[in-house]
Amino acid sequence: MKNQKRILGAAAMACIVAGTLAGCGNSGTDKAESSAVVSSEAGKKEESTADGNVTELTYWYCWTDKIQENNLEMTELFNETVGKEKGIHVTAEYQGTYDECHQKLQAAFVANEMPDVSVMEISSIRRFAENGVIEPLDSYIAASGVDMTDFYDALLLNGEVDGSCYGLPYLRSTPIMYYNNSLLKEAGYDGANLKTWDDLKEMATGVHEKTGKYGISQYSYTWTLDAFMIEHGSSILNDDETATNLNSEAGKEVIGFYRDLIDQGVVHAFNSNESDKVTADVQNEDTAIWFSSTGDLTKFASIADELGFELGVGFIPMDQCYGTPTGGCNLVMMSKIPDKKKEAAWEFINFMTDTEQTVKSSIKTGYLPARKSAGESDTMKAYFAEMPMARVALDQLAYANRAAYSNPNYTEATEAIKSALDAIYINNSDIDTTLADMETKVNKILNQ
Structure with missing residues (x-):
């Protein structure tokens, strides 16, 4: 059957959870702490707004080295700027490889212990969207006035499922x-x-x-x-x-x-x-x-x-x-979190994928600048002039004309x-x- 919607029942999810728990040892691929969690700060800041309320979010990310550094730095920057202004605090937690993260997300969905925002490897977005695990972002995109044409076309192909957007391009690659x-x-x-x-x-x-x-x-x-x-x-x-x-x-x-x-x-x-x-x-x-x-x-x-x-x-x-x-990940929002957290989660996703942060992430990691405004910015142009190798993948993106495979x-x-x-x-x-x-x-x- 062709990519039809697959609704995971309780028994199927139970099997996934069992497999996930059985595979919770250290990854041989990632040289990271034995704990699967790395907080973005030594401890959560006691940030507060005028009324004393702070919306706490959890963000799951993958991979170590420069990618980990980028995720922690961008999360900290959010907490110090938009988060402080709007009463939102995000804790970033390391989850291993994409496959390990996806297994944990499935288990967390069953246990109702989801993070609020996560990276998601692009070929898995359709499966998680069709199973109701992640939230469509269309209403948030419209309300915030995000210009979706500013993202490179080839990088949007896997974020859309049945006419709705379920993920914004973040650390993307070829x-x-x-x-x-x-x-x-x-x-x-x-x-x-x-x-x-x-x-x-x-x-x-x-x-x-x-x-x-x-x-x-x-x-x-x-x-x-x-x-x-x-x-x-x-x-x-x-x-x-x-x-x-x-x-x-x-x-x-x-x-x-x-x-x-x-x-x-x-x-x-x-x-x-x-x-x-x-x-x-x-x-x-x-x-x-x-x-x-x-x-x-x-x-x-x-x-x-x-x-x-x-x-x-x-x-x-x-x-x-x-x-x-193309490859890499988009940022997605979990579907079962409260509405207040969804609003806060969108603020974080919007921040992380905005032009200025896209530029910083691309230079830090070597991943593509997912936005045209980022790729054409003076900062990126100066970086490309200094390091021409960094422009190769962006130029090659012109030859990426299909979505990543989404067969579950x-x-x-x-x-x-x-x-x-x-x-x-x-x-x-x-x-x-x-x-x-x-x-x-x-x-x-x-x-x-």
């Missing part, structure tokens, strides 16, 4: 190509000239032959795989999200391209749960090219600065066309896809047989 230009130059190349898949093969192979280092490091990642598929005139799923396109000429071409380079020792391939090993290759200056989110720009720039190599950034190399999916079973389907990629790239499994088996599994999952 995958981009990173490269160690010092290593490329050692092999006689310049990453600025890396535009096509032919260039990619030539430079990656040349680096390996001339320096002994890897031309490319990558793990089995479905987001970048989707970018590769788009550039070959296809995508991971078909248009109505009922079947995968990977067991096709385009899919075999993309996957075969990397498999051939792996066999030649040009590509250092890792399992789907080993993204940290790509970063290790970068830190060891053992790889020339890798693909990751624009949200990792500040991290890789810091590594390059510390080690003294020249970092470069470019579009995902072109085959038939340029193309990219897509997360489960990606596990089957990643297992197939691991089998082909790591275990040398036959491409045709593995993709045929994967197609059967994925199509069944998508249509559950």
Whole structure:
């Protein structure tokens, strides 16, 4: 069945809660405190308005490092400005990865212990909206006069469900190509000239032959795989999200391209749960090219600065066309909170996604400036002039022309896809047989 509304009953939600509680250990991906909660302040401030009333809000966010710093700093700024003026205090709480946060939100919905505002990975917004977990924002947008045309069109695609807006773009991203230009130059190349898949093969192979280092490091990642598929005139799923396109000429071409380079020792391939090993290759200056989110720009720039190599950034190399999916999160409001808290939650969402805060968040983290007014502001222009790499993902956004997948079973389907990629790239499994088996599994999952 095609993306029809799925209303989770008590039994289904109970299963989700059980699974969530069973998975409450520390994430191996996020290097964070053993506690899943990090307050935006050492203790809640005793802020008060003239009548002594303060509306307390809880905000759930994901990821650590610069992203965590940004969330805490922006929350504190809200508390010191709009919050102080309007009698609102927000406490920011860390919830791990997007998947971990979504599991906790489902459990909290059942227990009626929801936060008030949360980040939500864009492909999950439809599922949470259709299940009544998050609140439509249309009335708040209209009352506040928010100019929705100021957001980049490609970033609005996943916030709308059945004609209503359920989330405003916050920390948004596309995958981009990173490269160690010092290593490329050692092999006689310049990453600025890396535009096509032919260039990619030539430079990656040349680096390996001339320096002994890897031309490319990558793990089995479905987001970048989707970018590769788009550039070959296809995508991971078909248009109505009922079947995968990977067991096709385009899919075999993309996957075969990397498999051939792996066999030649040009590509250092890792399992789907080993993204940290790509970063290790970068830190060891053992790889020339890798693909990751624009949200990792500040991290890789810091590594390059510390080690003294020249970092470069470019579009995902072109085959038939340029193309990219979008990712990242929107800010959403929970549906079961009192009306007074909804009004306060909107003030926080509006603040966090306004132009000035969008500029600060983009510069801090490397994520896209989600608003046109932010991208075209004097501050961002000056930043782009100082750090041209930061503009690459924004320019590439022009080639993002579809929403992220919102089939409620897509997360489960990606596990089957990643297992197939691991089998082909790591275990040398036959491409045709593995993709045929994967197609059967994925199509069944998508249509559950």
